[in-house]
Amino acid sequence: MKLVIAEKNIAAQKIAQLLADGKPKTDKVYNTQVYRFTVQGEDWVSMGLAGHILAPDFPDEVLFDKKQGWYSVTEDGEVLPADVPDGLARPPYDTKRKPFLANGINIKGWKVESLPYLTWAPIIKKPAEKEIIRVLKNLAKKADHVIIATDFDREGELIGSDALNCVREVAPDVPTSRARYSALIKGEVTAAFDNLVSLDQDLADAGESRQYIDLIWGAVLTRYLTLARFGGFGNVRSAGRVQTPTLALVVERERERMAFVPEDYWQIRGVGAAQGKPETAFKMSHATARFTDKAAAETAFSHVDGATTGTITAVSKRSRKQQPPTPFNTTSLQAAAAAEGISPARTMRIAESLYMAGFISYPRVDNTVYPRTLDIAGIVGGLSSNSPALRPVCQKVLAGPMKPTRGKTETTDHPPIHPTGQGDPETLDGGQKKLYMLIARRFLATLMGPATIENTKLSIDVSGEPFTASGDVLVDAGFREAYPYGLKRDEQLPPLAEGDAIDVSDIKLEAKQTEPPARYSQGRLVQEMEKRGLGTKSTRASIIERLYQVRYLKNDPIEPSQLGMAIVDALHEFAPRITTPEMTSELEDDMTHVAAGADTQEHVVEHSRALLAGMLDTLIAHKDDLGEAIADAVTADAKVGTCPKCGKDLVMKTSAKTRGSFIGCMGWPECDVTYPVPSGVKVSPIEGEGAVCPECGAPRIKCQPFRQKAYEVCVNPKCPTNFEPDLVVGECRVCAEAGRHGELVAHKSERSGKRFIRCTNYDECGVSYPLPARGKLEATGEVCEHCGAPVVVVQTARGPWRICVNMDCPGKEKKPARGRGARGAAKGGSAKGGTRKSAAKPGAKKTAAKKTTK
DNA sequence: GCAAGGTC
Incomplete structure (x- = not known):
């Protein structure tokens, strides 16, 4: 039996398909997939590794005492690696040299002294993929020939060399060879297996x-x-x-x-519009885009200040073409996804899942040129039938020449990242779908023609001063029909001709400063x-x-x-x-x-x-x-503001007792100023304007909720800008039914800052409702028509919001568009809304919010 | 409790 070892499962499968007499059979050894097939009647098996199967590490005996951590102390009190093997220490650090004595000294302060030993420590390879190694050894024992078919690069050679070392442990004499292919296509792979070479140990050693x-x-x-x-x-x-x-x-x-030293400059800008047609308003600016001389700017402005009319002196139109983008490789996908708010790391996680589910091709590539063997029309056809949203543009692409663009990097190991055309995108979750559509649209865009953008430039005379206005309009969408990412909105200018008079308004002189590099x-x-x-x-x-x-x-x-x-x-x-x-x-x-x-x-x-x-x-x-520098930096990073009492830094601290965090003064214990940390948000300081609360003098902080808009608040929960006197919002239904009188009162927890409504007879009825974290509350005196709970108004940034306080209300309307966390919170309350255990329990809200925001 | 490189 011949054993083929590939770098990854997909390569093992592909090689089997390309070499097999008929169709390879999928088999399992332990829990790992292998592929069995015959080549000219001979039995073969191929398996994929998972990249590196061994990891370099220090031997256990120099890993330093496990209990002591990264250092250990000898009986003499000498800090050394737990056991220094012979030949470990090299000049200028030898084992005889005593780095220091630890007797009577705080050992913690001396730990770095053992690092010279680590510098010269031997390195061994430890098994990292135990399951794979087990399978590898199992197959190697039965093999009469082992062929390393890992990727054709330095790391591939090293992975192959590591695999061979594992093979040698169980089959020291089995013949081995290396197949080198640079693309998983028939010609390449068969040629590689017809011309087997031996493993390049020098290349593996380099890796x-x-x-x-x-x-x-x-x-x-x-x-x-x-x-x-x-x-x-x-x-x-x-x-x-x-x-x-x-x-x-x-x-x-x-x-x-x-x-960066910002430089002052001045701009004169205003608004123009076709005469008597204010709906055609467009922005215009002085032909001198930036005045560096203030006096010159003021002189020009004095001529146009208060002007109401202008004259078109010239109209020029120029169209330009925007070429379609090149195929995605890993870096360009990461960059494009980052522009859509998906971090490179998340992009790779999502791409991996799309690849494993069969939606996209292999996501780790440098290549930006589609190989000739790629069935482009087939993929477009697949997209067309599986993605209704893309169908019209797919049909257009199929009717066109389908001449793909090419990027600068051309390698043959994998094709650029493209959709397979298979799979129903409706089955994907939010992030997956977003990335998939980006990849699918990019693919289509690379097969389409350029976009044409028409630029119109107006030259305008206003009281003798030259102004210009510019507008861009997409006249021929081209690839933009498939790929709208990063496309600027059309800026349409009204149809005007030379000599036309226009209305002018709002001419302003603005002082500006140049910006530092982004x-x-x-x-x-x-x-x-x-x-x-x-x-x-x-x-x-x-x-x-x-x-x-x-x-x-x-x-x-x-x-x-x-x-x-x-x-x-x-x-x-x-x-x-x-x-x-x-x-x-x-x-x-x-x-x-x-x-x-x-x-x-x-x-x-x-x-x-x-x-x-x-x-x-x-x-x-x-x-x-x-x-010291590190400690100072860590303190500076923890700073959220300045103490109103003693002027020292207020920092994020962790309570030793409760392990909860709070904001405390660096002047402690002399100064006892503390504040609670708003929950569920990332807190950062505000620099400059708005850093100090004008009402109470405490610092204001920036709060960043997960995937919601950041807001700024005073850190002091008792500050009038935060604190609302207890507000009666209505009568308790439960108590009324029980023949008691209970009032529902809005509270704000001083400790957590959370807001809630609670009945004055809470101990008996257990009625409590969660409230939104922010927004001024107003009682309406009304009760909900669906459930009878009180209705309140919350003033939000988007305007007043009327809600029934019962999160479990059957008539619950969807909230005005706000963050998901808030919706999750509302849901969380609904589990047993209005009862003691759910609504009032801080944990309940958190879990629910987590679930929906994940 | 370390890195960077593969891939899952």
């Missing part, structure tokens, strides 16, 4: 060098940063060859913004990483996500936190190599040499270890400075 260097630098620097000032569990401060330069890009942009969006950052050679199509999204997770980055567009800036600054000073993309490009050079046999893995890795070791003395010497 393994990358693994080792990434692990050593990542582990040593991450532990260093984490331990320099230990911030408690869950506060890892990571560093790495790709993530740190990526973070540095964001920090650099932020620094440019901070160093922050990166997640889509832009992915593109920038690609440009600088940082990460791969498969890793960039997750690396950005990681930077958010360790709280180096925040918001979108991306801002670095104080912590992120402190990390970059510290590493830039003491380990600059890790902060720039050059480490990656030099690593690439090294790997090229190893792959070519001009250098060895041992030499390259050792050299890298030495570079890191050379930085450690300085890093360790500056541990306290760095720890």
Whole structure:
């Protein structure tokens, strides 16, 4: 039996189909799919791995004592790896050297001293995909020939080499060979299997060098940063060859913004309209788009101030074509999806699920050129029958020439990301459908003609001053019929001719300032990483996500936190190599040499270890400075405002007793100012105007609910801007039926800030209703016609909103368009609306909201 | 409690 080992299941299946005499049979070994087939009567089996099946790691004996964590203490009080194997320590760090004594000292402060040992620690490969390895070994035992058919690239060679090492453990003598194909098509694959070669160990070693260097630098620097000032569990401060330069890009942009000196300029703008037709109003501006000289701007303005008429002096029309977009690869899909509000990491998760469900092609590709073998018409036909919304445009595409656009990158391993045309999009959830439609529409757009946009430019004379107005109209939609993403709205100008008089109004002189360079969006950052050679199509999204997770980055567009800036600054000073993309490009050079046999893995890795070791003395010497910088940055990130009592910083804190968070003063215990944290929202400080509440002097904060509009409130729940005196909204029905008198009163919890209505006889009737978190309440004195509960009015940003307070009311109307969380909350109350257990219980609301917002 | 690279 011949065993074929592919990098992934789909490749194993495809290879089986392409090589088999007839149809391959799907079989299972343990729980993994394999494909059995015959080639010229001989039995073959193919299986897919799941990428790397082994992961590099330090051996357990140098992983440091498990109980002690990342360091351990010898009997002499010496802090060392739990057991230093022979030959582990290299100059200038040898085992005889005592880094320090821990007796009588707080050991925590000394942990980084063991890092030189880690720098020289040996690295082994540990099983990462145990199930796959089990299957691999099971099949290898029965095989008389093993063929490695992983992807034809450096990582593929390494994955194949790891697989061979597993095979060798159970079948040391089985002959092995390597099939190299660069596209999963008949010609390529059969040629590869007709011309088997042997595994390129140099290429695999090059890949393994990358693994080792990434692990050593990542582990040593991450532990260093984490331990320099230990911030408690869950506060890892990571560093790495790709993530740190990526973070540095964001920090650099932020620094440019901070160093930016805005320049003043002036604009004169107004509104024009065809005479007597105010409905044709259009914007116009002075022909000098930006006056840099204030006096000149004022002079020009003095001529036109209060003008009511103007004259068209020229009309010019020019049409331009917008070319259809190129096919999607991973980066361009991530960028386009990011513009639609889906982060690169989420895009990849959704794309993976669409791929697994058969809706789209393989999502990790660099290629932007459809292969000739792709059945484009078949896919369009499939889309047409499965997606009614796309049917008309599909029919148009089918009737056209269907000449696809081409991008710059052409590889043959996978086609660009495209819909398969199969599957009913109605079965997809919201995020999946949104991404699927983007991919499907993009695909159609690449088969269509350009869009034509007609630009009209009016030159206007107003009291001797030249003005212009410009309008863009899409006259021929072309590919835009399929792909409306990022399309500007038409700006239509009224039909006017030279010499026509127009009405003019609202001419204003506006003082403006030039803007600093924009922050990166997640889509832009992915593109920038690609440009600088940082990460791969498969890793960039997750690396950005990681930077958010360790709280180096925040918001979108991306801002670095104080912590992120402190990390970059510290590493830039003491380990600059890790902060720039050059480490990656030099690593690439090294790997090229190893792959070519001009250098060895041992030499390259050792050299890298030495570079890191050379930085450690300085890093360790500056541990306290760095720890302080990190601690200060973390405090600055936690700041939500300034204490009205003592002027120190108010920060987010966690109560040691209840583990709940609250806002407290850094001046504690001298100053006892605390505030509750509004629940269910992300809190951030307000800078500049509006930072301090004019009513009570407490800071105002910005609250960002999940997927809802952010709002600003005073942090003080007792502030008149938050506090509403208890409001009687009606009479309690339950009490009335029981012959008691109970009044329904609106309350606001001082602790959580939550609002609710409760009966004055709550202990007896248990009647309580949740209320919306915000908006001034008014009693109406009315009762609901459906359920008899009181009706109140809530003043919202969108105007007054009348509601029956009973969330379980049968006549419940849909709320005016607001966030989903609020709808979820309303639903949550409905479970047992108006009874003690549900409505009043804070947990109930939260769970329900979670369910619907997921 | 570490990285980055595959893929699920």
